[in-house]
Amino acid sequence: MNRKASPAHYSSKAIVICLPIVILIFGIFYFFQDTLHPSAKEESLPVTTEHLQADLQAIWTVTPAPAKVLTPNTFIIELADKDQLPITGAELSVKLSMIGMFCGDMNFTLQEQQPGTYIGEGYPLMPGDWQAKLSIKLGQEKPVTLFREMKAVRTL
Numbered sequence: 001m002n003r004k005a006s007p008a009h010y011s012s013k014a015i016v017i018c019l020p021i022v023i024l025i026f027g028i029f030y031f032f033q034d035t036l037h038p039s040a041k042e043e044s045l046p047v048t049t050e051h052l053q054a055d056l057q058a059i060w061t062v063t064p065a066p067a068k069v070l071t072p073n074t075f076i077i078e079l080a081d082k083d084q085l086p087i088t089g090a091e092l093s094v095k096l097s098m099i100g101m102f103c104g105d106m107n108f109t110l111q112e113q114q115p116g117t118y119i120g121e122g123y124p125l126m127p128g129d130w131q132a133k134l135s136i137k138l139g140q141e142k143p144v145t146l147f148r149e150m151k152a153v154r155t156l
Helices: 007-036 040-044
Strands: 048-053 056-063 073-081 091-098 106-114 117-122 128-137 144-153
Touching (some): 048 144, 056 144, 073 106, 073 128, 091 117
Antiparallel strands (some): 048 056, 056 073, 091 106, 091 128, 128 144
């Protein structure tokens, strides 16, 4: 007896085979969308920001821009007083927190490389929008706190 499979049998078999492939393709696209198509916000965030507060000026640069996930990103802070003279001997630390998420914070310190220039490395834990909180301690004075936003993306 020759039995032919019904058209319904073929279509359910096609669904079982094709559906995981389609899901895989969409998953790959979703995973790499930050890398393939940067958002407008990402492109508009500056590499360098300038902050004036409490008789000090901080020029804050993050490279690369956008920051790369789980990769060393360089944070450079140039500190000067109101007379544009370098501020030396300060203690600087940064806390990276993902905006609107509870994925964990990344804390690190910056070291003075030359008078008034402090450098450190931070590692955003996942792609998205991050807030960087800079704490500047000058001797016995109350620490000065500055904030900036940054974007982190996956790398290929």
